[in-house]
Amino acid sequence: MEKCVTAEHMTTLLPVKMDVCGQVKYHDPVHSLCISGGTHGNELNGVYLVKNWLKSEAREIQRNSFRTQVVLANPRATEQCVRFTDVDLNRQITPENLFSSSESSEEKCLPYEIQRARELYSQFQDESGEKGVDFWLDLHNTTANTGPFFIMSQTVGPFPLHLASHLQMKFPEIRIMFLKPGNFERLHLDGDQDKERKHAPPLKFPTGGVLDMGKEGFTLEMGPLANGILNASMFNLAKEIIYGVLDIVEEFNNGKEFKEKEIEVFKPLGIIHYPADENSEITAMISPDLDGKDWKPLHPGDSLFLSFSGETIPYTGHDVVWPVFINEAAYFRNNIALSITTKEKVTVPALKLKANQP
Secondary structure (H helix, E strand, O other): OEOOOOHHHEEEOOOOOOOOOOOOEEEOOOOEEEEEEOOOOOOHHHHHHHHHHHHOOOHHHOEOOEEEEEEEOOHHHHHHOOOOOOOOHHHOOOHHHHHOOOOHHHHHHOOHHHHHHHHHHHHHEOOOOOEOEEEEEEEEEOOOOOOOEEEEEOOOOHHHHHHHHHHHHHOOOOEEEEEOOOOOHHHHOOOOOOHHHOOOOHHHOOOOOHHHHEEEEEEEEEOOOOOOOOOHHHHHHHHHHHHHHHHHHHHHHOOOOEOOEEEEEEEEEEEEEOOEOOOOOEOEEEOOOOOOOOOOOEOOOOEEEEEOOOOEEEOOOOOOEEEEOOOOHHHHOOOEEEEEEEEEEEEEOOEEEHHHOO
């Protein structure tokens, strides 16, 4: 017997269209770049890349035309090897958290990750109080079978897209995913889904990632990797991808021009929750036919869930979608089974160094 996925299981977000420009754009040279690891303390790829660069004074990631800094974003969560200690640091980089005034006694009572967000802002702002880092690269890993991919805002400019596209020439397995603010965690705060934080005032912690400390940037996500462990092949692949980013930034600063090009991106459509009973207990698992097939097309009628009693629950959407973050461990407590995306082509305008602007 088959069951159908109803609307209550899916939360949909409308994708934002990207402007297509048939003209040359200009970009300032990059003077500063920051690489952060340990935003989530149990995602050890980034943690140990950053720790080793800190020990070596980051010599191997320095380039002649810009300064590279590294930072362990969430030291306390890293020490405990947990995603976060109080609240998710990757949702705390917001004006409300960074700029609201509070007495020193009140500051000490704030969740640790909000205190840490303020410390990071203080460390990386410029003399005028504005963002002091031109480009930010935040390192993460996922338990889902995604391979390497870049996550960036749907409102991103052409520079990060050109960087990502050039990396795909050397690492064709890399994908590019757009993400609207709050695509996951903003939705976690609806209703009683987030059982661990039911006592926290949900609207007080809007989404804002560590990535937003920079003027531009993207996340490098690597998977599959279980929380709290390392994998040598994945560690070395992440390192090579990062070196590639640095090399391309160096080339651009030295006058390399990026030609207009069409690239493939994955745009978010929404998330699908696990089927659950009236007590919010899940009643089904990811189907074996779908598990581990991130980025593979999911057609209407394809197997989506398998109930605990053995019933197949098909996907009943009207269009083909491309799932990602299937069975991601960090989202399980929120009854989130996967995210769905659409695969599209976008045209990225040609880009030159502003110093070469006529």
